[in-house]
Amino acid sequence: MQxxxxxxxFEHLLSASVNDMKNSLSxxxxxxxxLPAEHQxxxxxxxxxxxxxxxxxxQLLGLYLIxxxxxxxxxxxxxLIDIVEECVIAQRSLLESKGIQVELDVDDISWYxxxxxxxxVVNIALVNAVRYTKSQISISAGxxxxxxxxxxxxxxxxxxxxxxEKFQQLVSDxxxxxxxxxxxxxxxxxxVAAIHCNQGRKGSTRLSNESQLGGGRLSIILP
Amino acid sequence: MDTNILVxxxxxxxxxxxKLRALVADEFENSRQSIRQMLIALGVxxxxxxxxxxxxxDSCRAHKYDLILCDFRLGNGKNGHQVxxxxxxxxxxxxxxxxxxxxxxxxxxxVMGIMEAGPDEYLSKPFTQGVLARRLERLFKQNxxxxxxKQAQAAGDNKMLxxxxxxxxxxxxxxxxxxxxxxxxxxxxxxxxxxAKHLCLQELEARDLDWALLGLAQISIAKNDLDxxxxxxxxxxxxxxxxxxxxxLLAECLEKKNKTLDAQRVLEDALKLSPRxxxxxxKMVDVSLxxxxxxxxxxxxxxxLRLATNSIHENPDDYVKHVDVASEAAGDIGNSADxxxxxxxxxxxxxxxxxxxxxxxxxxxxxxxxxSRFHASQGNKIDSEKALKAARSAMQESPESLSMETQIxxxxxxxxSGKEEEAERLFSTLVGDQHVDPQLKxxxxxxxxxxxxxxxxxxxxxxxxVALAAYAKKDFPAAIAAFKEALExxxxxxxxxxxxxxxxxxxxxxxxxxxxxxNECLEAMRRVRHINPSxxxxxxxxxxxxxxxxxxxxxx
Numbered sequence: 001m002q003x004x005x006x007x008x009x010f011e012h013l014l015s016a017s018v019n020d021m022k023n024s025l026s027x028x029x030x031x032x033x034x035l036p037a038e039h040q041x042x043x044x045x046x047x048x049x050x051x052x053x054x055x056x057x058x059q060l061l062g063l064y065l066i067x068x069x070x071x072x073x074x075x076x077x078x079x080l081i082d083i084v085e086e087c088v089i090a091q092r093s094l095l096e097s098k099g100i101q102v103e104l105d106v107d108d109i110s111w112y113x114x115x116x117x118x119x120x121v122v123n124i125a126l127v128n129a130v131r132y133t134k135s136q137i138s139i140s141a142g143x144x145x146x147x148x149x150x151x152x153x154x155x156x157x158x159x160x161x162x163x164x165e166k167f168q169q170l171v172s173d174x175x176x177x178x179x180x181x182x183x184x185x186x187x188x189x190x191x192v193a194a195i196h197c198n199q200g201r202k203g204s205t206r207l208s209n210e211s212q213l214g215g216g217r218l219s220i221i222l223p
Numbered sequence: 224m225d226t227n228i229l230v231x232x233x234x235x236x237x238x239x240x241x242k243l244r245a246l247v248a249d250e251f252e253n254s255r256q257s258i259r260q261m262l263i264a265l266g267v268x269x270x271x272x273x274x275x276x277x278x279x280x281d282s283c284r285a286h287k288y289d290l291i292l293c294d295f296r297l298g299n300g301k302n303g304h305q306v307x308x309x310x311x312x313x314x315x316x317x318x319x320x321x322x323x324x325x326x327x328x329x330x331x332x333x334v335m336g337i338m339e340a341g342p343d344e345y346l347s348k349p350f351t352q353g354v355l356a357r358r359l360e361r362l363f364k365q366n367x368x369x370x371x372x373k374q375a376q377a378a379g380d381n382k383m384l385x386x387x388x389x390x391x392x393x394x395x396x397x398x399x400x401x402x403x404x405x406x407x408x409x410x411x412x413x414x415x416x417x418x419a420k421h422l423c424l425q426e427l428e429a430r431d432l433d434w435a436l437l438g439l440a441q442i443s444i445a446k447n448d449l450d451x452x453x454x455x456x457x458x459x460x461x462x463x464x465x466x467x468x469x470x471x472l473l474a475e476c477l478e479k480k481n482k483t484l485d486a487q488r489v490l491e492d493a494l495k496l497s498p499r500x501x502x503x504x505x506k507m508v509d510v511s512l513x514x515x516x517x518x519x520x521x522x523x524x525x526x527x528l529r530l531a532t533n534s535i536h537e538n539p540d541d542y543v544k545h546v547d548v549a550s551e552a553a554g555d556i557g558n559s560a561d562x563x564x565x566x567x568x569x570x571x572x573x574x575x576x577x578x579x580x581x582x583x584x585x586x587x588x589x590x591x592x593x594x595s596r597f598h599a600s601q602g603n604k605i606d607s608e609k610a611l612k613a614a615r616s617a618m619q620e621s622p623e624s625l626s627m628e629t630q631i632x633x634x635x636x637x638x639x640s641g642k643e644e645e646a647e648r649l650f651s652t653l654v655g656d657q658h659v660d661p662q663l664k665x666x667x668x669x670x671x672x673x674x675x676x677x678x679x680x681x682x683x684x685x686x687x688x689v690a691l692a693a694y695a696k697k698d699f700p701a702a703i704a705a706f707k708e709a710l711e712x713x714x715x716x717x718x719x720x721x722x723x724x725x726x727x728x729x730x731x732x733x734x735x736x737x738x739x740x741x742n743e744c745l746e747a748m749r750r751v752r753h754i755n756p757s758x759x760x761x762x763x764x765x766x767x768x769x770x771x772x773x774x775x776x777x778x779x
């Protein structure tokens with residue numbers, strides 16, 4: 001039986017509400033952009049929290065749709081650099097307020113993926129790095145063994161072993177998901193990466209301290 | 224590269240967009256103005272705004288835009304998807320114009336619908352000015368690189384398209400992936416199967432790609448190798464469960480192979496993914512009717528009409544079909560409130576049909592015929608007769624409006640209003656006419672085989688499978704009983720009648736000649752006298768006729 005498109009399902013309600021909230025947050029962020037920069041630190045904190053709320057909403061809706069099996073997935077060829085640059089530009093104000101420098105070292109690779117979904121993952125990784133970094137973030141990408149590797153590095157203190165272990169359990173589905181926003185974000189990234197398949201291989205994510213800048217690293221690996 | 228360099232680019236150089244004309248369509252004033260301000264800040268000289276779909280169409284009639292940013296939701300009236308389809312159908316877009324659908328929607332039915340409409344770009348809301356700047360930069364770069372190719376595509380010049388795509392791929396151009404896909408499509412359109420297949424296989428060696436798998440399926444369909452096509456399509460869906468085009472093609476192949484139940488299941492899956500597509504809902508009406516599933520047909524028919532409203536897809540066929548489907552469905556239910564609602568729906572479709580196409584003489588005829596069938600289905604002979612009379616006089620007024628399809632509709636109307644002999648005469652003239660398209664002849668034969676309701680068809684089908692199972696077990700008396708039950712629902716069905724004859728002959732072969740079995744054979748053969756040389760069962764019919772004559776001295 002086809003779904004009735006007349007009456008709104010919970011899915012439509014959730015989706016509409018999430019979009020509405022994201023819109024409001026975007027208005028908040030736009031308003032903040034117009035403020036004088038004298039309270040830069042406070043500004044940065046508010047921007048960060050609003051951006052994090054946007055991402056949390058994306059994750060919430062995304063994970064719900066994945067669970068229901070109704071997440072739209074549109075695979076097509078995209079240049080990774082386009083996606084990464086857009087994410088960085090979208091966070092320009094936040095990065096400026098926080099005084100964070102972003103270096104890009106992304107090879108000019110075109111890849112078969114859902115650009116919308118990968119963009120949300122890169123964005124989450126970027127905002128995650130904003131939280132942990134001291135002053136610098138580096139995004140690098142390249143190809144190896146038929147996989148696309150995208151690393152988001154920071155120059156913070158790196159992740160303590162217990163966090164790395166928790167991440168490992170999370171992505172291997174060994175631990176029940178504790179719903180802190182941090183793990184929720186990582187879980188979303190892992191699930192989205194895993195939607196990307198090629199010739200029997202599956203995408204994944206990795207958390208490590210292999211950052212070129214000496215801090216933590218979140219890697220997205222796509223087949 | 225750091226962020227400051229990225230952002231600085233748009234501001235510090237003279238704007239490359241100074242000569243462009245852009246249109247922003249958004250339901251909400253503040254959203255409209257905010258996007259307009261962004262474009263002006265980027266240096267776009269002319270930015271027009273509009274709040275609804277009609278506004279976009281009107282603006283595009285007045286100006287040739289380079290860039291259109293159109294929200295999916297545009298209030299009452301057309302949505303962004305319908306606007307795009309209409310602009311294309313009316314030829315109001317330049318070949319290098321960029322149509323960007325802007326949307327905050329994330330629900331799959333909308334996202335899939337937008338993707339199927341194929342805008343040049345999809346931009347999700349909210350976005351910052353920086354993101355818009357970067358996206359436009361990329362779009363214009365791509366547009367410029369592919370300008371000649373897109374021109375060839377718009378002009379339908381496949382030869383040029385193939386040459387240009389190959390050139391781009393050989394020089395390892397930035398948009399080679401896009402070109403390969405376009406190349407396969409062009410190869411298929413021009414019947415270059417070998418080249419198309421070679422390219423698809425070559426790409427599939429490197430990675431799983433939905434379009435390459437679909438390409439292989441399309442080649443097989445073009446060569447009429449349906450089994451091979453089905454295999455490719457099933458593989459496509461296994462790897463890419465959201466490759467919507469694969470569902471449509473698969474349903475088409477299954478229907479061609481007469482596996483209409485499977486075809487319906489595939490369409491159900493496709494509609495779960497992407498229900499907002501007119502041609503898909505329409506297909507569902509046809510396929511579910513073949514399966515006697517009136518309820519599904521009704522739902523799909525309602526959605527078809529809803530999707531057609533405000534769009535280029537609005538057409539008389541959908542209304543005529545809806546009248547038939549709704550009155551059929553009304554006959555199936557006892558609940559008088561629901562029944563009344565359906566009859567009102569049929570009546571509304573009739574009046575809509577008259578209003579929307581009032582200057583088309585052939586629609587006048589078809590409307591009167593549909594009205595006659597509608598009244599006949601409710602047992603209202605007087606009004607049915609009146610409408611039929613109106614149809615006949617409309618036909619005389621404009622004989623040129625009487626297409627083959629309309630004549631078939633006339634035949635059906637005659638049949639359901641009790642004028643069976645006249646219907647048969649009309650149909651046998653059409654079937655005997657060598658100028659009539661074989662596909663239409665098939666339609667006539669199909670109707671004459673089973674001029675009964677979809678529900679009755681479905682019941683007959685059920686009894687038929689019971690009978691076939693009994694036949695397989697050599698329980699001929701049980702098979703005969705079940706075939707006879709099936710024939711009560713669908714008396715003229717050639718397959719059923721000939722099956723009955725064959726089973727009777729089997730039983731007599733075992734137990735000797737029986738008077739009552741001979742009678743069954745005689746009656747069955749008489750019921751299918753409409754089988755003509757263009758009929759699928761003609762040879763079987765003739766063979767059985769000969770057999771009865773030789774062995775039992777029966778002349779039909």
